[in-house]
Amino acid sequence: MQIRKGTEADIPAIVELLKSSLGEGLIQKSERLWNWKHVENPHGASPVLVAEADGKVVGVRAFLRWQWVYKGQVLQAIRAVDTATHPDYQGKGIFKKLTLQGLADAKEDGIHLVYNTPNESSKPGYLKMGWVEMSRMALKLKINPFAYKRQAVPQAPSQDWRALATLLPKLANPIATTDQVQTFLSPAYLQWRYQDNPLFDYHFLSDYKSYVLFYRIKSHSFGQEMRVLDLLTDSKVFDKKAKSALAASFKQISNACFLTSASGRHFELASCVYSGMGLLPVMDKGPIVTLRNVSLQEDLFNKLSRQQNWGYTLGDMELF
Known part of the structure; x- marks a missing residue:
């Protein structure tokens, strides 16, 4: 051999x-x-x-x-x-x-x-x-009992990947200035990871000005899971109005799912840019x-x- x-x-x-x-x-x-x-x-x-x-x-x-x-x-x-x-x-x-x-x-x-x-x-x-x-990986979870066993997949907003591509070079990980291990991000990586991925359908929430939140919907026997994968912002223009817009879009998708999940580590370090993730504490359950x-x-x-x-x-x- x-x-x-x-x-x-x-x-x-x-x-x-x-x-x-x-x-x-x-x-x-x-x-x-x-x-x-x-x-x-x-x-x-x-x-x-x-x-x-x-x-x-x-x-x-x-x-x-x-x-x-x-x-x-x-x-x-x-x-x-x-x-x-x-x-x-x-x-x-x-x-x-x-x-x-x-x-x-x-x-x-x-x-x-x-x-x-x-x-x-x-x-x-x-x-x-x-x-x-x-x-174990730290997770931040939100449970919505009203969506238990709901199998309908929430409809994603309009996805303009071309418009998003012009925004990506202006965005950064909100914890970029912290002394934490984080992925080396680039527009090419984000396109490869989410737009070109042949495995799953990835979606995003964005105002095409100040933020993007990448997510995917995963089906389970108990209902749908909204998995928050990456959240990037332009700190110079991600203001109160933009945060409110993100919160509204996020709520619409999250409320249609029984489970919403995000990285507990990223949530702890950038909680100011996360909205509507509920009251459950971060748990090492991953x-x-x-x-x-x-x-x-x-x-x-x-x-x-x-x-x-x-x-x-x-x-x-x-x-x-």
Whole structure:
């Protein structure tokens, strides 16, 4: 068996391996999705490793590139995401071999850290390979009992992505000046992340002057969820009138949903720009977050291992 870097020619075989190993599930596997996610990402193309045996791809490990900013320093990160082993080759240590080789390659490529959100079954394996558990993601939730089991999807306002594109360069994360880890934002990233995303239908609320709130509607058995993913403003013109307009648009969508969710960390740090998120306290009820140091100084990595130093949004952390 050979461990090597994946190439463009491997993509069809990789997609078939993902299908045979993982099934379609909630996220359908396709070459279009793979290319959008791992090739077209503005943060950079994903490092991909494959295990090859008997002339075919029997294992794959992809690491999604991501750029975080902390106290003015751009942190080059990778997120451990798409992984699969052919059913006939499971139990041969392929996952571990691919992961350890990925870490070695990451150090050579100047990557600072790895992060991911494992489940309870996979977490022990990561911890054995040097990952550390940060905590569960902090969430801010609002419950609307009057929309329980309501299946009607709230209608989004008119979506003029072209007009929004002219606004995006003027906007910033409202916590941009704080010393919190946050995604390195750019108009290209926002277009890739929300407008061009082939997986889900993302929507936004905007006055096309001073703010944009990206969200998506997720259906559950209990009703609809409004998931607040990113909120950006132009602090120079995001005044009382603009905030009132955002609150009114937000209320219209949120009130049609049983659940509204947002990042607890971002809400705590930028609560002044959030409207109508209810009285429930921020709770550490999200997925488990784990980190692996690659090339950071130990004291800096220790700081990053504490959730209070992060200002992530759900858009940063959503698995796709």
